Amino acid sequence: MTALAQLLESLRPMLSIGWLAAALAGAGALAGLVADMFDSRKTGIALVALGMAAATVVSLAAALLPLETQISGISSTFAVVLTGAGFAGLASVVYFTAFLSCASGLGTVRENIRVPVAALIAVGAVAGQVLLGADDVLVLFVALELMALIAYALVAAAGTNRSDEAAIRYFVQGSVVTGLAVLGLAVLIGLGGGVSGYGELTAAIGLLAPGAALLGVVLLVSVLAFKVGAFPFHSWVPDAYENAPAGAAAFLSSGAKAAAIGGFTVLFARLLTVDPFLPVAAAVRIMAVASILFGNLAALRQTSVGRMLGYSGIAQVGYALIGLAISPRDTLLFASTYAVAAATAFVALEYFRLAEPGWDGSVAGLAGYGKTHRIAALSLTISLLSLTGMPLMAGFWGKFFVFYAAGSSGLLWLSVVGLIGSVISFGYYGRVIRSLYFDAASAAIVDQDEQGSSASLPNVWPSALGASVIVLTGIAPLLWGLQLVYALFSL
Amino acid sequence: MLTLPALILVPLAGSLIAVFSARRSATAPRVVALIAAVAEAGVAVAALVSMLATSGERLMWVSGGNNAVATSRLVADGLSIPLVLLTALLGIVAVAASWRITDRPGTHHALLLGLEAAVMTVFLAGDLILFYVAWEAVLIPMFFLIGGWGHENRRHAALKFFIYTFAGSVLMLAGIIAVVMTVRSITIGEIGNAIPASTQMWLFWLLAIGMLVKIPVFPLHTWLPDAHVEAPTAGSIMLAGVLLKMGGYGLMRIAIPYAPQGFQSAAPVMAGLGIASIVYGALMALAQTDLKRLVAYSSVAHMGFVVLAISTGTALGYAAAMLGMVSHGLVAGLMFLLVGSLYERTHTREIARFGGLGVTTPRWGGIFVFAALASLGLPGLSGFPGELLAVLEGFGAFGWWMIIVAFGALLGAVYNLTAVRRVVHGEPSTEWTHLSDIAPVDLAAASLLAIGIVVIGVTPGVVMRLTDPVVTVLARALGGGS
Amino acid sequence: MTLFASNPWLAVAVPVFVALVVAVAGKRLVGMTQWFAVLAPVTAGMVGIAGWNSTAGPQSTSWLSQAGTSIETGIAVDGLSAIMLIVVGVVATMVVVFSVGYMAHDESRARYFALLAIFTAAMCLLVMSTSLVTLFIGWELVGACSYLLIGFWYRKASAASAAMKAFLTTRVGDVGMLLGLALLWKATGSLDIAVITGAAPGLAAGTATLAALLLFMGAAGKSAQFPLHIWLPDAMEGPTPVSALIHAATMVAAGVFLIARMWPVFDASEAARTVVLWIGTFTAIFAATVACVQTDIKKVLAYSTISQLGFMFAALGAGAWGAAMFHLVTHAAFKSLLFLGSGSVIHGAKTQDIREMGGLARFMPVTAATWIVGAVALAGIPPLSGFFSKDAVLASVLHASPLAASVLFAASLLTAFYAFRVTSLVFFGKGRGTTVAHESPLSMTAPLVVLAVLAATLGFMGDPIMTALGLEPEILSFAVAGVSVMVAVLGLCSACALYVNGLGQASRLSERFSALHRLLLGGWGVDALVQRVFIAPVIRFAGALYVWLDRLIIDRAVEGVGTGSQFIGRFMANLQSGETDVYASLAAVGFIVLMGIVLWIGR
Amino acid sequence: MTALVLCSLVFGVGLYVVLTRREIIAILAGVELMLGSANILLVALASFAGADGGVIGSVALAVLVVAAAEAAVGLALVVSLARRSKRSRVEELLEVKG
């Protein structure tokens, strides 16, 4: 352990550059694209994944070895993106989900665009790192739009009628929101006198007429709410998650969302700290409750696993919104645990899609996979339990800290709503698990399995990796205390 | 004190080995599981011995040493040790009960041992977080046991079990959050800032609701018959024998100490729930046509006594609750073992189809009669001391309501003896003339439980000597001397 | 003897050990172990004899204790318990010996003897205990043994039902006893009998009465007093020696013993005693009337036992617990004699119906002779034992309530009547049975002879018994004795006159009063009433509760939450209509709503 | 004030176009209306507040670039949809729902 610590210590100067992770990721993406030009697609994806892996490790190291206890800027001159410990922690999660997504092999994507899709995911992860630490409205806006463009493309990458439809609708809705975003920029930066950093903005909008300031802020909140997929800005979520290629949805549902939650959190922590914005926090709480109820209830009767995960994602965002205005650290922690679990779930689905071409994506169709695809099924189960918030899984800590923070702020009722939502959520997560393990496989599937056992199976290890991360981080705090958690997400 | 972590690690290790041993042969997992369960029992006894050696107060183990800021701690005292021993014993019985499982034996035994580890953790948890974690972790293996190895309606029952008890325990989590944020410590029993009395009024119910669901009391009980009936035998044994005890343990360990004033105002209601459970459970058991369902409802009645005893808030009441829990663990374990063993050979639980089993399977019949007598609270067997004390103390606290309790005890005799008459007595049904008697493994397990039942029944003092120090403290905190 | 005097626990331990040995040895060694089983009651008797004048103090130990509060268990032998121990020891010894012959052909003998031994242990525990808890443990255990022994031939549905009925009916009484314990625990803070009896005079009147009545409820259940007597006639489904031991001599007398043991509590409550007196008196006359028409020899004896126990309770109610104990002892002797005799008859005649018997005296001389001794003792004809004890009872009741005494005299008349009705029908007249009866083996007749001797002579033991109990000896009241003898002889003669030539006259009589006859035959319809008013409704109620409340309301509510939220979920998911413009407008509407909320909150 | 009203109303018209047009390309045009007018509002508000032109310019430029890229992606989606399934109108997109 000490040797490792020394090594990390010697790497400090390099880690201090928050760019390093982004640069590695970007380099991986470019290298992948270059390799793609020479038609070596496997290498291309491997290169992108490698870049993601490197970025994950670097970010994690940066998180564990915080350079300063205070919030640190990306560099001394441009204090527009936060890369302090907690943000590096979340960034490493974003990169990790992107890594899982790429590592799944993206087998459901058509071969000719596989590497570009991977590269898009990589760029998305970079955008995510910027987004989650954005300390500047303009940076936030551009990062959001970058993420949005990538998201549209990822949904459309499935190349089916349904995915086209989902992408178009997503795009139209997103465009309206972009309009709102520009309006928000106009109000905040325009009326704020041309400053865009949160620090100066806080001072500047303090001088504005209350109505104008609130308008700008609410516009931004709406935009971020759309990005995270909170009720009532949620409509795109189920469509997108269901119809995007599962491997790409793995990033879309996890890293992209976690980054948006991060950006949302920073917005609240840095900009909305002044008194006049308390109503905004209250409004977000209402949105949280609505999201939790809507997401959980609407997910109950879904037949498609992806769509169900989409609705459940709405609910999960609701939990994050609980913590948003209360405890940034806990919100980031929750976002991370959610992201890893969601990515693992989708990566497992990607595996099923490839391993069982006959699977129609429905919950009932998973019947018997618990026996035929043990590892992937187990990974999916673990990720779903984590999403439920069961102890021994990472998801428990995420929810626990958020709810604890809410309780400590005198909002125990909010925690209770969230907890009840968790109970409802097992109604649909449990149905998936039930299908996997308790339902007999139909005869056709068994036959297929016997035939297809010799064929090359897709990667199962990314889902296993995700699941082990979930379990390890779920158990570790019990053994070594909670400092580990605090260390990763101290702000 | 490494015995405490060992109590958790031994079954966990056994669980892992069981999974991998399944590749070797189909019978390897059960051997592994049995070894692990016996070793676990050995460790439990070792814990008991070392606790008695250290003047019987308590054992403690802190992860990461004492200097760490936030650590998990394990504590074993008089409240936990009896239940730990019970769990270890039932662990062995459960493995024996699933001796002939052929469907994925590795996973089954691994889940069983994992369940045991989780339950152990509940009883040993020294901080609230660990307590809750273990409390919920118990659901996972149980869910899979019911769903994976249960009977016809297992799919629905597993989900219902999970969601119902999960709903109760998340409210408990809200309560735990409220506790921690007020007392500023997660160590159980460490109360820095006193919780305001007005808060305690709702806090107690928030904490207790999850436990009351687990116990379960009327009218929060409907998950239980479904779960019990559908669960495989080993699952039923653990469910009735150990999982329900978590509720009573939690009340005494968490809910009441943290919200004593809330408890005092809630005690009559809780006692009412307990009394209602006693009568209601007995009546429901009387109405059953399914033998396993009957036993399941009898659990409601028995645990009603535990709730009643706890709600007296006296030292003897607590002791009665502990006795009741240990006893019910043994008796219900035995009952489910017997019903499971019967089901395995007849593939039915329909009471009406049995009859005269005392003639065809005399050993099984004899033990069933014994179990029924134990279940109805016959003195000399384990059920009696707890029920007697519950009535004695309940009379002191709640007066003539005990008339209902006493009649509830009578109803207990009614359904048990009715079951005996319809299953064991009478002319043997032609359907089962060639039924083989109870298997040797089951017989051994049953004898183990029967010995426990007799020992506790004759000398309940052994349990109470263990519980004495901690119960004294807890009862004094409530302001009740006796 | 000193061994037994200083170690009274042997009376419990040895029978338990015997039971274990017999049970473990099982079928293989029955021949040997059944004689070994005699050891159990013999030890009990020895302890009783040794403790007759023993000065050894109680041996007690903490059964359980918590936070300084402790519940003690303990045993001790004093006069009262010594008497009971001897009764138990002697009768049980006789029964075990008798059983060796009676049960010779039964496969489950091992179970039988083990249960007898356990019963002995439990009974000894009951009578020796110094704590109500120990007493209650023994109390329940004898009940359980009774249950298992009544249901010994459990293949017979009637036996199984009778066993259950016996256990449950006595349990009804135990409900009261349990509450009585709780009340005394609350009032005195102890369950130690010495403490409670010491504190009894100081109890509030209401408490004392309630406690006494609750204890009496337990006693009434165990001792088959009206209306909890219904189990005893059915209990005759068990093997006859069991009836002799448990349902005539020992267990059913435990209720009398309990009240004697807790006498100070009853002494403190006039009201409670009055209740006991009248319940006892009524039971005595009621059961006697029913006994007059029964045709099953054991049923007659069963109702007779109920009636005699009624006598004892009447004595208790009148304040003469010594007389009650005296009658208990003599009753134990002659009633177990009668039961064993009936066992011998049944063994020989292969039937229980007295209408099918007749003239058996020729085939079974020993049985007949001893039976007649028992019947005379039961009828209360001097100088046999029944006369003296019944006289003591009647005298005391007369002292307390002349009305009750006159009822008891009537009961005495009926007693003599039914005793000799049976005697005439069974042993005299012409044989009506199909089979040729035979005398029983020695192992069965020897106990009869011993018990006959006891039944004949125990009447003279009145003074020692009273002394042992620490009471003044009874002085024979000649007035009462005269009336009682007259009544008894009247009953005897009328029975002989009516029945010695068979059933002809009697059946004409019963046809004439057929309604009354049916009523009496059915035990005044109490049994049917209980069945209709209590048991059937409870079972129907339970069934209805399960269907309507548990399934239809509670569980439906639980499941309803699930389906309800699914329904809402379906509805919510339908908002997701797939229309692009709706989706786009949701974003704008969301903004407007959010802005509205913010402005509304921030007013 | 005039600029505010003008830009807001044109923004509203853009939104109205998005909500009412059936042809997807027309919807994209509506989006352009929204973005353009919002951009002008930005510049207008900035000059009311006397903001530094450089910052405002770069913000406006960023918006411009974003809008252009978005238009490109949007048109690509439309083209792809049309080429694959011959659909170009929103009422033809009702497959994914529930």
Next chain:
Amino acid sequence: MTLTILAFALSGLLMAGGAAVVALTRDLMRMVIGLGTFLLGVAGMFLFYGQAFLATAQVFVYVGGVLVLFVFAVMVVHRSSGGRPVLESRHDIGAAVIALGVSGMVILSLQDSVGGWLPASASGGAAIATELLGGHLVVFELLGALLLAALVAVLVIVGAGERR
């Protein structure tokens, strides 16, 4: 002064008129022309507010680029249908209320913050460059990434749509 007012009015007219055409015409090509008009109006507005560089960029990027893309897209989409495609709208009150709601909310919230005419402050490309390469370098880089991503995204979208 009047000249500036005139310029403002003209640009505003172009914007409003173009928007109205886009909203109301039933002819696809006319809609594209209306869009062009609007974009020109936007460029005029930039000029009016002293952002000459932006005005230029607007003309180049939009009128020269995006508008052409629109035309291409129209041609590709409606290649088969022949003739000029007819545009349809589902005019309804709800949409109008929502659109007006947003506009109204913006106007009402901002009406206190603006007023009178403005001191136009000119800023050239240099100022923008200074800002973008200085304090907002990250934005510049992100915009670069955005354009690259847009390229790849279009590639992916079109590539996914190809018939197999």
